[in-house]
Amino acid sequence: MSRHPVVDVRGLKVHFPIYGGVISKKVGTVKAVDGVSFSIGKREIVGLVGESGCGKTTVGRAMINILHHVAPDVEIGGRILYHFEDEVVDFATLSPRETRKYRSRVQMIFQDPYASLNPRMTVSQIVEEPLKLHTDMSEPDRRNYVIDLLGKVGLQAVHAERFPHEFSGGQRQRVGIARALATNPDLIICDEPVSALDVSIQAQVINLMMDLQKEFDVSFLFIAHDLSVVEHISDSIAVMYLGNLMEFGPSNQVYHHPQHPYSKALLSAVPIPDPNQKNRERIVLEGDVPTPIDKPSGCSFRTRCPIVEAICSEDVPELETHDPDHWVACPIVKKTNEVKSNEIQ
């Protein structure tokens, strides 16, 4: 991956231990994220897709280092390296005090606009908070900046003194976006920012985010389960299944020429508003997603894969280049490709 990355995620593992029995001993682990590697370039929008429960949100939360807060005994493996200007920062190796200093560089937009704003604070207090922490702007400067920022996300100055409960979901999400942008971060993790909104509002908010991304020169990790949304906004798409990345590549490639059988199945489920295409191939996966407590050996997708073979249960497949910049984690796809390239030779 030859771009200038903002963040480099290497073999990220997030395991939540499960305790049980009389003496509360560890009886298992939920392998929410089990070895995920990808990188996000400067000014790049990476879409992270997958069905619910596959660990998308956990990846995002691990990247802003807030998992310990709610689950103190979570086990995190691998590294998340941020490249800020000339510094390389890994939150996991920093003390809490040092971590706070870099917090302004990575921000998050949350899924639920009703829970992500403190109901006791006015909009201006909410947006002002990161400025108070990370800049030494004077009070009137901060106010002007907040009003300016609210204007950029499509709110008005009169909204500044209102409380979150006086806004609609779309407006609240705009406040969340303004808060995330306030410190002018390098990376914003968008955790399904539009899935709680009306379809008509979704489009507005997504277009707003794309405009702001250009204006603020920021990278996005756009977590979503809606592929058409991701295709619209992202430069690259990462497809996740049960804690593993299945495919990672440029948005066009992944969307139009998916290689991994899971990506193919996922994409065939995207509704297309075109009656002429109603006879297109629809891949219906059989069975259910296995539990992340007891994952299948080898490829985690093999229990539902239409092209499964014996080697699939041997090793966990690594992401391997299919095309330049297009990575697929499937031994069968790899094998077919090798056969193809041999034939050409």
Added chain:
Amino acid sequence: MTNTKQRNKHVSISINRRRWLKFKGLKRGYYSFITIVAVYGISFLLPVLINSKALVVQYKGEYYFPAILDLIPGASSYYPGTKFGQNVPGEANYRNLKKEWESGTDNWLVMPFYPYNPYEDITTEGNKMYEAPSRNHWLGTDNTGRDVFARLFYAFNISISFALILTLINYLLGITIGGAMGYFGGKFDLLTQRVIEIWSSLPMLFVIIIMSSILRPSFFLLIFIYTMVNWIFLTYYMRAEFYREKAKDYVSAAISMGQRSHIIIFRHILPNSLVPVITYFPFSVVGGIAMLVGLDYLGFGLPPPTPSWGQMLAVGLENITKWWMVFSPISAQFLTLMGIVFIGEGIREAFDPKVYSRLR
């Protein structure tokens, strides 16, 4: 017409302001609140309203203010009777002085509105035991000749102060410890919770009785003893509230922007977890009053000359035929506790997000 005008002019109101407006709309609770707060406020001025000492004395061209000196802590309001030319041992008897001076002297004095104090007993000249209610003693006198009406009001002030201070200290401890347990979780939570469980399984009534029979009980010692027992219950609420609130995204957002723990606890989480605290407050005050009455009744409470409803009740029950001695403390307690419960009910309803949750 005015209604539409108001609607056009948008005024943002915070949740707390909206709750206060709703509370104001609940007449029973709101008027109880005003009454209790007003009576409690006035009760700090009791020395100038209900007192056997004169407000102003003019004697031989000089002015004295014994009752007003009672208001100032530490100031001595003691004047011997001889100072005003009165032939009594000890302190001047201002009521008699007033009668003496009525005819043909330049000296004069002004008595408070109700010229008896709660500590005057049969040793004071002219006081009798078991006097039935009359124009002088509105609610009669008790077994040692003390005025029941005066004692009732002084006891009101002591009871409410006791319950308020007790509740505030309990809340301070309970919120801090419970909040820390919920916010930090993990081993700290586990250990503290076990300590609390052990602590709460002590038979506290007996501990209190033993302690107050060894040590001489005083106002603050009793508060200390009660606090040891009572801070626990609030930790349960706060711990659960903090556990719930800290998992919400606005807390994650605060952490991810690099906010410090104490600001997250006090500025973000605490204001959002105060609902059980505030709704429980009046009932906690009621509990504090009832506790004090109970211990005073049993004789383990405040030391004897202190006016207290529990002690009055105990004396009243020993002399059940003197109806005023039973009736007075019971009515006073009933009215006070009912008022506070009404306040509590109003607050609870004001904090209720559902509009039609009351049976009407």
